[in-house]
Amino acid sequence: MNLHETTVVLVAAKTATLAFGSALTYLSYSAFRRTDSRALRALTIGIALLTLGVLLGGVLHQFADITLEASVSVQSVFTAVGFAVMTYSLFVDIIDEPDRTRSGARTGD
Template sequence: MTHITTIVIALKTLTLALGGLITYFAFKAYRRTGSPALRSLAIGFGVVTLGAFLAGVADQALNMNRETVLIIESGLTAIGFAAIAYSLYAE
């Protein structure tokens, strides 16, 4: 395992921990208030976090092509950010 691989794994782990925490608190706020905007926010952060997780699994465990991994992560990040942007406009 190279130093770069170790750094990437550490950063992905930090991303998963922080993304999971943000998703949890956004979902908790949604459950408390029932606000559709907070639901969209929780979904958005959850999808972004899921993208980071799936990209890490595809890269490290499944040894998938790096270009495919990048497409998976970028696609889920874009979908997650779209949900987050929507949450800013939802009533």
């Protein structure tokens, strides 16, 4: 694969990631608004950070004359923080309600 083909694949993959990330951010935000769930709010923030990292990394490389390594580093920081927030979203309900069982089964039967 030559440099031009690699660039086309990279731009296509980033565009798809941006499109799907934006759609997921919108859908999770809509779910958060309907339910007012702290877990969905954290999930929305995590997905938004992943998506923002993709956008920012690409913009920095293409338009701000930043090296590919630096722009990938910026994107990687957003990815790490986004995944950390998404991981937190899985535990936020457990933290808020420690007596609730994870399976949803009733206790005391």
